[in-house]
Amino acid sequence: MLIGDDAILSGSVDVNRQNRNWLTPKDILDVVIETEGGSVSEMYRVVQIFQTASANNARTERQLLKHSHPTRNPIRMIKNHIRDEINNSTLEQRETLMIVATLIATLTFTGGLQPPGAFKSEDANGGSSATNTAKTSTTSLGRTLDNIFGQRNSTAGQAIMADRRVHFTLYSAFNAIGFLVSVAMISQLTKGFPLRNWMRLCIISAVSTYCLAIVYLAPDEDVFWVVVLAAALLLVLREVYFFIKSLVNGIKAATSET
Numbered sequence: 001m002l003i004g005d006d007a008i009l010s011g012s013v014d015v016n017r018q019n020r021n022w023l024t025p026k027d028i029l030d031v032v033i034e035t036e037g038g039s040v041s042e043m044y045r046v047v048q049i050f051q052t053a054s055a056n057n058a059r060t061e062r063q064l065l066k067h068s069h070p071t072r073n074p075i076r077m078i079k080n081h082i083r084d085e086i087n088n089s090t091l092e093q094r095e096t097l098m099i100v101a102t103l104i105a106t107l108t109f110t111g112g113l114q115p116p117g118a119f120k121s122e123d124a125n126g127g128s129s130a131t132n133t134a135k136t137s138t139t140s141l142g143r144t145l146d147n148i149f150g151q152r153n154s155t156a157g158q159a160i161m162a163d164r165r166v167h168f169t170l171y172s173a174f175n176a177i178g179f180l181v182s183v184a185m186i187s188q189l190t191k192g193f194p195l196r197n198w199m200r201l202c203i204i205s206a207v208s209t210y211c212l213a214i215v216y217l218a219p220d221e222d223v224f225w226v227v228v229l230a231a232a233l234l235l236v237l238r239e240v241y242f243f244i245k246s247l248v249n250g251i252k253a254a255t256s257e258t
Helices: 005-009 025-034 040-052 058-068 074-087 091-113 140-149 165-189 196-217 224-257
Strands: none
Touching: 074 165, 091 165, 091 196, 165 196, 165 224, 196 224
């Protein structure tokens, strides 16, 4: 070993410290033993040292930390639960979950942009968007969006399904839940992947595109998509925050090396 036995046994070395892959020295030792790396006598001596120093594997260590430092913050409890579920799963389970989440995200994204019944080609009076006068929104939020994106000239481009308000609201709400949750799952499962910032840009762009499409397809009188926008905004802001944070850390690391 590169360090002395006395350093481990005296507690000078943290034998339960985890690396970036959430592995402790005990986990790495187990892998080495399973692959029959090194002599049997040397491996047996290292096992005795770890047992004397009360070394734990990563799963045992996380369980001890979870019980020794309980939290009452509901948000942190949810985050810890999600992290534990991912860390305690196998690589095959994570790969399968990634495939399922990607498939759901693709289907719900397509379903949101192409609702059943297609779209209106003319407004309610039979006029096309090119000849009809500007349509003023009836809600304060709709007027705010009109000020940002400009007034809609007609109902052309709106979903035909939107005429049946309850059906359209339920369809869009459940579709948005499926899309946003699947994207959040992809974001969680790709932690630690290479080109992580590129993945964040993809998530930000896809969610923003979905939100803009929902705003355009829905009638101005509907406010159900406000909830969708709020949930999507939280996801986008989270990815933007980590994207900027990663860039700043990268710049600091590059500056310190020079």
